[in-house]
Amino acid sequence: MAEAQLVVSDGNQKLFPCEVCGRCFATDVLERHGPICIKLFNKKRKPFNSLKQRLQGTDIPTVSKAPQSKAQPMRKSNWRQQHEDFINAIRLAKQCTLALKEGQPLPPPPPPTINPDYIQCPYCMRRFNETAAQRHINFCKNQTSRRVFDSNQMAARLAARAQGKAPASPKK
Ligand SMILES: [Zn+2]
Ligand SMILES: [Zn+2]
Known part of the structure; x- marks a missing residue:
């Protein structure tokens, strides 16, 4: 060019x-x-x-970041609390099972820590509102006692199923 x-x-x-x-x-x-x-x-x-x-440089407003790390520690402590409750529930359930087995009175349920308005099932330690709790505790009481007595029968039933005496679920 x-x-x-x-x-x-x-x-x-x-x-x-x-x-x-x-x-x-x-x-x-x-x-x-x-x-x-x-x-x-x-x-x-x-x-x-x-x-x-x-x-x-002067006209652009500086954007300040809002703190967003507040939810994390709350969550963590909540998880910890739930984990502790879970361990306590297992421990108490074992005591319950033992008490039922030996015909002794059940140990008292631990003081409520999560929601005092809810009723705790003394067998599985789960919490329910008043209506649900009455139904559940009856159900859970039967379940717990049956589980204790059936543990030997259950093993026998499983062994029978393994030998093909009981109808097994079809395999895919
Ligand atoms: Zn020139
Ligand atoms: Zn229960």
């Missing part, structure tokens, strides 16, 4: 336009003029640019 840059042909001297200001110079003159012209051009633009940047 040398033809586009060639604007004026003055004798044996070719003149080229300055990229910055558009004026035409001979090659050797343009070589000296170019850097000066660019420097002048940048000098003119610089204050405008810095002013613009300054305005942008």
Whole structure:
């Protein structure tokens, strides 16, 4: 694209336009003029640019991040509490089973820790509202006593099923 840059042909001297200001110079003159012209051009633009940047810097509001790590410790302690309750429930269930086996009175249920409005089942330690608790405790009482007495029968039944005497569920 040398033809586009060639604007004026003055004798044996070719003149080229300055990229910055558009004026035409001979090659050797343009070589000296170019850097000066660019420097002048940048000098003119610089204050405008810095002013613009300054305005942008002050005008943009700083966005503060909201704290979001509050839910985590609550969750953790809740899980811990539930885990402790779970372990206590198992321990008490074992005591219950033992008491039932030996015909002794059941150990008292532990003091309520989660929801005092709910009634805790003394057999499985789960909590229910008043209506559900009455139904469940009766059911759970039967289940618990049956489980204790049936543990030997259950093993016998499983052994029988393994030998094919009882109908087994079809395999896929
Ligand atoms: Zn120029
Ligand atoms: Zn229960």
